[in-house]
Amino acid sequence: MQEKGAKLEEREYGRTPLTEKELREIIGDGPITDFLNTRTPLYREKNMKEKPPSKEEAIKLILKDQNLLKRPVVLKGKKKVLGFDEAGLKNLL
Numbered sequence: 001m002q003e004k005g006a007k008l009e010e011r012e013y014g015r016t017p018l019t020e021k022e023l024r025e026i027i028g029d030g031p032i033t034d035f036l037n038t039r040t041p042l043y044r045e046k047n048m049k050e051k052p053p054s055k056e057e058a059i060k061l062i063l064k065d066q067n068l069l070k071r072p073v074v075l076k077g078k079k080k081v082l083g084f085d086e087a088g089l090k091n092l093l
Helices: 020-027 041-045 055-064 086-092
Strands: 073-076 079-082
Touching (some): 073 086, 079 086
16 A cells, blocks of 8 residues: 555554554444454454354453454544455555
8 A cells, every 4th residue: 555655554453552442443333243353263262253242342352362353454534444455445545
């Protein structure tokens, strides 16, 4: 995206974890399953595919393990793109 002239603010969740407020703003009213990283051990251990957590439970789990949040998260105004969605990222430009 930077190659296309987009200005990005990068954040390393490991060094600067998201706060609960930031996480709630990112998730908004969307379904929590859209925000879960299906490749993490926690996702598999808790069998979230078959038994998705409630939004509240998922937020608590993400705050403990930020890897559970699908990345990258790209925000532009009210638009969001999660994961490596090339078409979605092009639409943001």
